Amino acid sequence: MSAHARPDGLLVPTGHGRTLTAPAHQVTFKVTGEHARAASSFEVVVPPGFDVGAHVHAHSEELFYLLEGELDVLAFEPRVRTRDDWRNWESRSGRRTVRATPGTVIVVPPGCPHAFANRTDEPAKMFFQASPPPDHERYFEELLEILDGGGPPDHAAIAALRARYDIEQLTPMRHDADGTVGAPVRPPAPGEYAAG
Numbered sequence: 001m002s003a004h005a006r007p008d009g010l011l012v013p014t015g016h017g018r019t020l021t022a023p024a025h026q027v028t029f030k031v032t033g034e035h036a037r038a039a040s041s042f043e044v045v046v047p048p049g050f051d052v053g054a055h056v057h058a059h060s061e062e063l064f065y066l067l068e069g070e071l072d073v074l075a076f077e078p079r080v081r082t083r084d085d086w087r088n089w090e091s092r093s094g095r096r097t098v099r100a101t102p103g104t105v106i107v108v109p110p111g112c113p114h115a116f117a118n119r120t121d122e123p124a125k126m127f128f129q130a131s132p133p134p135d136h137e138r139y140f141e142e143l144l145e146i147l148d149g150g151g152p153p154d155h156a157a158i159a160a161l162r163a164r165y166d167i168e169q170l171t172p173m174r175h176d177a178d179g180t181v182g183a184p185v186r187p188p189a190p191g192e193y194a195a196g
Contacts, residue, residue: 010035017043020140022148024050024175033134039063040133042140046071046124049176051117054086057110057166061131064106064116069124073100074115075108086115086171113170139165147175 010031017028024047031041046069054074064073074097078089090096100106100116108114118124130136139161146157153173162169 020144022144023047023150024147024153025144027140027144029137029140032137033132036133038133039129039131040137042128042130042136043067044126044128046116046118046126047175048118048121048123049174051119051172051174052115053173054081054089054113054115054170055162056113056168056170057108058168059110059166060135061110062108062114063129064108065127066100066102066104067125067127068102069118069122070120071100071116071124071126072097072119073104073106075106075112077113081113081170083171086113087117089113115171117174135165139167 012030017030019026019028021027026045026047028043029040030043031039033040072087074086074089076089076091076095078086079092080089082089087097106114106116116126142161143158146154146161153175155172158173159169
C-alpha cells in the first residue's frame with residue numbers, strides 16, 4: 001500500500017463526540033464502527049441512582065475503565081442468579097460485588113454476567129468499549145429513546161431492545177433519581193480484580 005493510500009487515524013479531542021442524554025444516562029460516542037473494526041468506544045456518565053442491572057452477552061466483549069466517581073460492579077458467574085438484585089451475588093470461588101474507584105478496569109468476556117450501579121450521591125464517569133461494533137452504538141441510541149420518556153423505565157421495551165442486541169437481562173434496570181438504588185457494598189480486597 002502506498003503512503004498516499006493509507007488511512008488517517010482518528011483524534012477525538014476532549015469534549016468532542018456525539019452525546020446522547022436522558023435522565024438516566026449520558027453517552028458520548030468517541031469511536032464508532034465508522035472508524036474502527038475492533039470496538040466502539042464511549043464516555044458514559046452514570047448518575048446517582050442508576051443500576052444497569054445484571055446482564056450477559058453471548059457474543060460481545062466489553063471493557064470498562066472508571067474515570068471519576070465510584071460504581072458498584074460485578075463481573076462473574078454467581079452461584080445462583082437471583083432475579084431481583086445482583087448486589088448479594090457470590091461466585092463459586094467466593095468473589096463478591098465490589099466498589100470500583102477511579103483507575104479500575106473491568107473486562108467482561110462473552111458469557112460473563114456483569115453489572116454496575118451508582119449508589120453514591122455524585123455522578124460517575126467511565127470509558128466503555130464494546131466489541132464488535134456497531135451494535136452497542138445502535139443499542140445506546142434506542143435505549144436512550146426509551147429512558148428519555150420520563151417516569152419508571154419500560155421494562156418490556158428494554159427487554160425487547162436488549163434481546164435484539166445480544167443482551168440477556170438477568171436483573172431489572174433501575175433508576176432512582178434520588179440515588180437510593182441501595183446500600184454501598186464493601187471496598188475490594190487487594191488483588192480482587194484479577195481474573196479468576
